[in-house]
Amino acid sequence: MTTRYLVLFLVIALGLPAAVGSEELEESSDSAGEYAPGGSGACTECHDQPATLAILRTPHGVKGDSHTPFAAQGCEACHGPSAGHAADDEVPVAQKFGDDFPAEPQDAVCLSCHRGGERMLWNGSIHEARGVACASCHNIHNPRMDVLQKDIRPDALVRKDASAACYGCHPDVRSQTHRISSHPIKEGVVTCNDCHNVHGSTSDHLLVKRNVNETCYQCHAEKRGPFLWEHQPARDDCLTCHASHGSTQRALLKQRAPWLCQECHSLEGHPGAAYTAAGLPGIGSAANNRFLLLRSCTNCHFEVHGSNHPSGVRFTR
Numbered sequence: 001m002t003t004r005y006l007v008l009f010l011v012i013a014l015g016l017p018a019a020v021g022s023e024e025l026e027e028s029s030d031s032a033g034e035y036a037p038g039g040s041g042a043c044t045e046c047h048d049q050p051a052t053l054a055i056l057r058t059p060h061g062v063k064g065d066s067h068t069p070f071a072a073q074g075c076e077a078c079h080g081p082s083a084g085h086a087a088d089d090e091v092p093v094a095q096k097f098g099d100d101f102p103a104e105p106q107d108a109v110c111l112s113c114h115r116g117g118e119r120m121l122w123n124g125s126i127h128e129a130r131g132v133a134c135a136s137c138h139n140i141h142n143p144r145m146d147v148l149q150k151d152i153r154p155d156a157l158v159r160k161d162a163s164a165a166c167y168g169c170h171p172d173v174r175s176q177t178h179r180i181s182s183h184p185i186k187e188g189v190v191t192c193n194d195c196h197n198v199h200g201s202t203s204d205h206l207l208v209k210r211n212v213n214e215t216c217y218q219c220h221a222e223k224r225g226p227f228l229w230e231h232q233p234a235r236d237d238c239l240t241c242h243a244s245h246g247s248t249q250r251a252l253l254k255q256r257a258p259w260l261c262q263e264c265h266s267l268e269g270h271p272g273a274a275y276t277a278a279g280l281p282g283i284g285s286a287a288n289n290r291f292l293l294l295r296s297c298t299n300c301h302f303e304v305h306g307s308n309h310p311s312g313v314r315f316t317r
């Protein structure tokens with residue numbers, strides 16, 4: 001009996017001021033920092049649009065995988081503890097995503113689970129430095145129906161087609177891929193990701209390998225050699241002669257032969273330029289044509305990447 005009165009007394013004497021104190025505290029912090037009672041169910045009561053709920057069909061919605069957001073706090077695993085917002089929608093949700101909001105706090109949410117693997121070098125990468133957020137490329141809520149580019153894994157939740165993911169910000173590259181000679185990117189045979197790791201890389205231009213040639217050898221292994229007779233520029237850098245995305249010359253060449261070759265090789269002995277009308281067909285002597293026309297220098301020096309023929313020192317066989 002007496003203990004009950006004592007408890008009552010304590011509640012009246014000490015509890016009241018304490019309760020007032022905590023009420024003040026709650027008001028000032030809008031109860032941010034607390035998870036909504038009822039979890040995701042509390043959110044989907046209002047946010048029941050198909051485009052929002054589609055997240056439940058993505059890899060993030062797999063409750064059976066203990067690493068996913070929906071095995072933990074559900075919506076709030078990404079949008080932050082938002083009891084205040086769930087109770088009163090005038091109160092903003094703790095974490096918003098998209099281009100209108102600062103990238104760093106958004107990315108921190110994603111990186112809390114995805115720091116490893118391909119994203120090892122995200123911090124300090126050019127996309128990170130320019131404030132391109134994960135959500136600029138990834139379409140977290142509304143996945144696969146947007147994925148058109150065949151080679152981007154549909155479960156990677158990448159936005160729209162490649163055009164939304166990359167071309168929106170890199171229109172110059174899009175126009176390069178429409179040139180007369182190009183890597184079959186628009187056909188979906190080769191994708192941006194075959195050559196670039198957009199999450200960060202140790203090489204220039206976010207390449208997947210440590211340099212240009214290693215990147216090219218992934219698919220053009222026969223150009224790696226080893227060759228008995230090496231052509232130095234091919235060993236150095238494929239981009240000495242080739243463009244990576246597209247070119248107005250055939251075979252992705254930066255320039256046509258003979259001019260391409262004559263950047264380094266002297267004109268003497270091997271006239272490649274039409275000095276006079278004699279260099280053109282049908283007018284005068286056709287003596288120079290083979291140096292100028294068709295494939296020009298590569299009419300004869302066709303093993304321009306290197307040769308394994310015992311007498312291929314001039315790359316003519």
Ligand code: HEC
Pocket residue numbers: 036039040042043044045046047075076079082083085086087088089093095096097
């Ligand atoms: C009572 C209904 C209601 C509940 C419950 C609710 N929301 Fe909202 N939410 C809204 C309304 C209304 C808006 C639009 C308000 C605005 O744009 O400022 C909104 C906006 C949002 C936005 C968009 C913010 C932006 O501007 O991009 C997110 C994200 C969000 N809510 C997440 C949640 C999460 C997570 C929960 C559960 C913890 C939740 N909501 C619970 C009504 C609700």
Ligand code: HEC
Pocket residue numbers: 040043044047052053055060069070074075076077078079097098135138139140141142
């Ligand atoms: C894996 C992290 C993640 C989880 C989990 C998540 N969201 Fe989102 N949410 C995002 C991102 C990122 C965006 C920005 C839009 C986009 O890129 O898809 C977003 C946008 C929103 C928006 C704004 C929609 C718009 O188009 O303006 C609402 C509302 C929203 N989320 C509600 C929810 C609700 C409700 C849940 C739980 C059912 C939830 N989110 C779970 C990451 C998440």
Ligand code: HEC
Pocket residue numbers: 059060065067068069072077078106109110111112113114134135138140155156157158
């Ligand atoms: C609570 C941890 C968690 C958070 C937070 C989270 N993810 Fe995930 N995410 C996962 C798990 C687990 C998977 C399941 C696939 C896997 O094992 O990689 C996944 C899958 C993905 C996939 C598909 C990967 C694949 O291999 O198919 C992408 C893309 C992705 N997340 C991006 C994001 C982005 C962007 C954000 C921030 C908006 C985010 N995630 C936030 C845990 C998380």
Ligand code: HEC
Pocket residue numbers: 107110111114117118119122127132133134135136137138151152153156158165193198199
């Ligand atoms: C510039 C666009 C872009 C940005 C920014 C970006 N991603 Fe990606 N991400 C992609 C593309 C494209 C793929 C598909 C790669 C593939 O299919 O190999 C991908 C794949 C993924 C995958 C699945 C592949 C894997 O590694 O398991 C995850 C997870 C992922 N991204 C998370 C993130 C996170 C987290 C961030 C932010 C720190 C982020 N991404 C930023 C474009 C982007």
Ligand code: HEC
Pocket residue numbers: 126127130132136137164165166167168169170192193196198204205206
């Ligand atoms: C939201 C805009 C945005 C999106 C989307 C985007 N990028 Fe970028 N990207 C940038 C910015 C900004 C830079 C820095 C450009 C600069 O400094 O000129 C950059 C730089 C790059 C670079 C390095 C350029 C260099 O010379 O070092 C590559 C490669 C690249 N992006 C590829 C991609 C690919 C592939 C995608 C699609 C998966 C993509 N980007 C999507 C904005 C974007």
Ligand code: HEC
Pocket residue numbers: 162166167170172173174177183185190191192193194195196205212215239243244245
């Ligand atoms: C066959 C390999 C390959 C493919 C496929 C590829 N790139 Fe590149 N990309 C390169 C190389 C190599 C460089 C660096 C040399 C250069 O400037 O051309 C580069 C440079 C870049 C740059 C910086 C220079 C510039 O031209 O602005 C951007 C941005 C870029 N790539 C975006 C993309 C996008 C977007 C895609 C997909 C549409 C893509 N790349 C597909 C190999 C590739």
Ligand code: HEC
Pocket residue numbers: 181182183184189190191194195212215216217218219220238239242243244250251252253
């Ligand atoms: C992901 C695979 C892949 C990578 C990586 C790749 N290529 Fe290609 N490349 C192709 C395909 C596919 C073709 C088209 C072949 C065809 O049409 O027969 C091609 C064609 C070419 C052509 C001939 C184009 C023509 O019009 O005849 C050149 C030159 C070329 N690539 C150079 C490069 C260079 C340089 C790199 C490194 C920057 C590179 N490739 C990286 C797949 C790749």
Ligand code: HEC
Pocket residue numbers: 213216217220223224231233234235237238239240241242251253257295298304305
């Ligand atoms: C010295 C200039 C030069 C360099 C450097 C060079 N190429 Fe070439 N490449 C050419 C020329 C010229 C052609 C067109 C050959 C012809 O006339 O058929 C060509 C054609 C190609 C082709 C299409 C025809 C074929 O042979 O398969 C591919 C693929 C190719 N190069 C890949 C590469 C790769 C990969 C590298 C880097 C290891 C490289 N090239 C370096 C000049 C060069």
Ligand code: HEC
Pocket residue numbers: 231232233240241257260261262263264265297298301304313314315
């Ligand atoms: C970036 C400079 C560069 C370009 C462009 C270039 N080459 Fe070369 N080439 C070299 C170098 C360096 C050597 C090695 C010279 C040496 O060993 O004395 C070489 C060697 C050669 C040789 C063997 C010559 C010898 O003395 O053994 C031939 C033939 C040749 N190149 C043809 C071509 C043709 C054809 C093209 C155009 C498709 C071309 N080169 C483009 C730099 C270049």
Ligand code: HEC
Pocket residue numbers: 257258261262265269270271272290291292296297298299300301314316
């Ligand atoms: C009609 C065939 C043919 C054409 C076209 C041709 N060459 Fe040659 N080239 C040869 C032969 C054969 C040799 C070897 C000559 C020797 O061993 O004395 C040679 C030798 C060379 C050499 C080695 C150095 C030298 O002078 O002996 C270089 C470099 C070279 N050519 C570059 C070129 C360039 C650049 C072009 C285009 C402007 C070109 N060639 C066009 C047949 C040709």
